[in-house]
Amino acid sequence: MKSKSVKFGTMAALLVAIAALSGCQTQPPYQGQTTYGYQGCQSCGVVQQVQQIYIQQQGTNNSGIGTVIGAVAGGLLGSTIGHGRGNTAAIVGGAVVGGVVGNKVGQNNSQPGGTTPAWQIVIRLDNGQYATVTQVPDPRVRPGDYVIINNNLVYPR
Numbered sequence: 753m754k755s756k757s758v759k760f761g762t763m764a765a766l767l768v769a770i771a772a773l774s775g776c777q778t779q780p781p782y783q784g785q786t787t788y789g790y791q792g793c794q795s796c797g798v799v800q801q802v803q804q805i806y807i808q809q810q811g812t813n814n815s816g817i818g819t820v821i822g823a824v825a826g827g828l829l830g831s832t833i834g835h836g837r838g839n840t841a842a843i844v845g846g847a848v849v850g851g852v853v854g855n856k857v858g859q860n861n862s863q864p865g866g867t868t869p870a871w872q873i874v875i876r877l878d879n880g881q882y883a884t885v886t887q888v889p890d891p892r893v894r895p896g897d898y899v900i901i902n903n904n905l906v907y908p909r
Contacts, residue, residue: 793878793900795900797877797878797898797901798896798899799873799895799896799898799899800874800876801872801873801895802873802891802894804871806867806869806870807868807888808867809865868888870886871891872884873887885901885904887904891906893906
C-alpha cells in the first residue's frame with residue numbers, strides 16, 4: 753500500500769511543479785507594436801512643403817473622326833445623284849464636301865489641352881519615409897500640419 757501512496761504523492765508533486773512552472777513562461781512580444789499596443793498611422797505625417805504647380809492636360813481631337821464620317825455620308829448622298837460619269841463625279845464631290853464639313857464639326861467638338869492648377873505636398877511620414885502627393889483640389893494645409901494620405905489625396909488630421 754505504501755507504494756501506491758508514494759506513486760500518488762510523486763505524481764501529485766510532479767503535476768503541481770508543471771502547473772507552477774507553466775505560469776512562469778513569458779509571452780512573445782507583439783511585432784510592430786509599442787508597449788501600449790498602438791501601431792501608428794502608416795499614411796500619416798507632417799507636411800514639409802506645399803507648392804502650387806500647373807499640370808498639363810491632354811485635349812481631345814475629334815477632327816479625324818469627323819472627316820471620315822463626313823466623307824462617308826457625303827459619298828452616300830452623292831451616289832444618289834446622276835448616272836454614269838455624273839454619278840462618279842457626284843460621289844467624289846460629295847465625299848470631299850462631306851469630309852470638309854465633318855472635319856469642321858469634329859474641330860468644334862474637340863476640347864483643347866491646357867494647364868490646370870494643382871498642389872504638390874511633401875510629407876514626412878511617421879515611419880520616417882517621405883511621400884510626395886500631387887492633387888488638383890486645394891489641400892488647405894501648410895508646413896507643420898499633421899495630415900493623412902487617403903486615396904492619393906492629403907487631408908488635415
